[in-house]
Amino acid sequence: MGSPSKNTAKASTPPPDTTLMTAQRRGQITALVREEGAVRVTELAKRFGVSEVTIRTDLDHLEREGKLVRDRGGALPVVMTRTVTALPDLDHRMGLHIEVKRRIAAAAAKRIHAGQSLILDAGTTAIEMIPHLAQLEGLTIVTNALNVALAATAHTAANVILLGGTVGRDSGSTLGSRTEEMLKELLVDHLFLGVQAMDLQHGVTDTNLDIAQIKRAMIRSARRVTLLGDSSKWSTSGMVRVAPLNAAQLLITDHGLPTTARREIESLGMEVEVV
Numbered sequence: 001m002g003s004p005s006k007n008t009a010k011a012s013t014p015p016p017d018t019t020l021m022t023a024q025r026r027g028q029i030t031a032l033v034r035e036e037g038a039v040r041v042t043e044l045a046k047r048f049g050v051s052e053v054t055i056r057t058d059l060d061h062l063e064r065e066g067k068l069v070r071d072r073g074g075a076l077p078v079v080m081t082r083t084v085t086a087l088p089d090l091d092h093r094m095g096l097h098i099e100v101k102r103r104i105a106a107a108a109a110k111r112i113h114a115g116q117s118l119i120l121d122a123g124t125t126a127i128e129m130i131p132h133l134a135q136l137e138g139l140t141i142v143t144n145a146l147n148v149a150l151a152a153t154a155h156t157a158a159n160v161i162l163l164g165g166t167v168g169r170d171s172g173s174t175l176g177s178r179t180e181e182m183l184k185e186l187l188v189d190h191l192f193l194g195v196q197a198m199d200l201q202h203g204v205t206d207t208n209l210d211i212a213q214i215k216r217a218m219i220r221s222a223r224r225v226t227l228l229g230d231s232s233k234w235s236t237s238g239m240v241r242v243a244p245l246n247a248a249q250l251l252i253t254d255h256g257l258p259t260t261a262r263r264e265i266e267s268l269g270m271e272v273e274v275v
Contacts, residue, residue, distance in 0.1 A: 022058070025048050025050070029055075029058055029062065030068065033075055033077045038075070038077075038260055038263075039075055041055045041056060041059070041074055042073075063075070076264075077260070100230045100254045100256075102128050104253065105125050105127075105128030107252050107273055108125075108192055108252055109129045111250075114137045114138050114139070115139070117139070117141075117190075118139070118140070118142065118189060119188050119191040119218050119222060120141055120142070120143045120145065121144075121145070121191070121192060121194045122143070122144055122145035122148065122171050123194015125194055125229075126143075126194055130151045133155075133156045134155055134156050136156075136158075139157075139158035140161065140188070141156070142161045143161070143163065143173075144173040144179055144214060146167070146174075147172055163183065164179060164182055165178040165182075168210065171208070173214075175210040175211065180213065180214065183217040183221045187221060188221060188223070189223055190224045190225075191222030191224070191226065193218060193219070196233065196238055198229055198236065199237055200245070203244035203245045204241075204244075204245065204248075205236075205237050207238040208240065212242045216242060219243055219248075224249055225249060226248060226249070226252060227251045228252055229253055230256070231255070234253075245268055246268040246269055246270055248270060250270065250271045250272075250273065253272065253273075254274060254275060255274055262274070
């Protein structure tokens with residue numbers, strides 16, 4: 001009589017916890033986006049050994065959670081916009097990022113040719129352009145900035161037009177309806193516009209309604225618009241809209257601008273010069 005049969009079946013290995021694996025993968029994707037600035041679906045699929053469909057599902061989920069922004073073929077990091085609430089006084093602004101402003105101003109001045117007309121905004125970068133304009137003949141410089149008008153008169157041979165209006169103490173520039181009326185009568189070759197705040201979603205913004213109105217009038221009075229904005233102005237936003245970024249044809253900035261931001265700006269059809 002044979003011995004009773006024993007149950008020799010081995011216990012089956014429990015299946016992997018797919019929910020945990022998905023959560024881990026999505027956490028790693030979020031970290032990669034933050035570290036690398038941009039990721040592609042094809043690269044992620046190879047990295048994690050899953051299908052591109054799975055990666056797209058991951059990216060869609062992470063975008064709904066606000067952890068990244070979907071882009072064609074991949075994803076970009078979420079840019080946290082810092083809110084600007086007030087215009088610092090002129091003396092304080094003149095001392096900020098001075099070397100960067102000088103490089104931006106020098107690059108901007110190279111865009112100007114003899115005989116052209118231009119508007120120089122009241123931004124603290126525009127006045128740094130003046131030394132570079134001394135050798136150009138036949139220029140007409142229009143400005144609402146008192147310091148720019150005085151410097152241009154003293155150091156260039158340009159015909160200088162100071163826009164009338166009420167002087168804003170914080171900006172050191174003329175503002176108001178009279179300034180706007182003068183701008184309506186003008187059509188210049190080039191506007192060099194200072195920027196207080198800018199980001200992809202809101203464009204160029206400001207904290208002062210009167211200043212924003214004059215900036216908009218300047219844009220309407222120019223054939224070509226160049227934004228002068230150091231990288232500290234990027235991913236910031238004021239409460240007053242001035243114009244979308246692509247109201248300008250060119251942004252001159254510094255190497256602190258993130259590579260992803262440069263690609264985003266160029267996708268609007270703008271040129272970006274980094275100095």
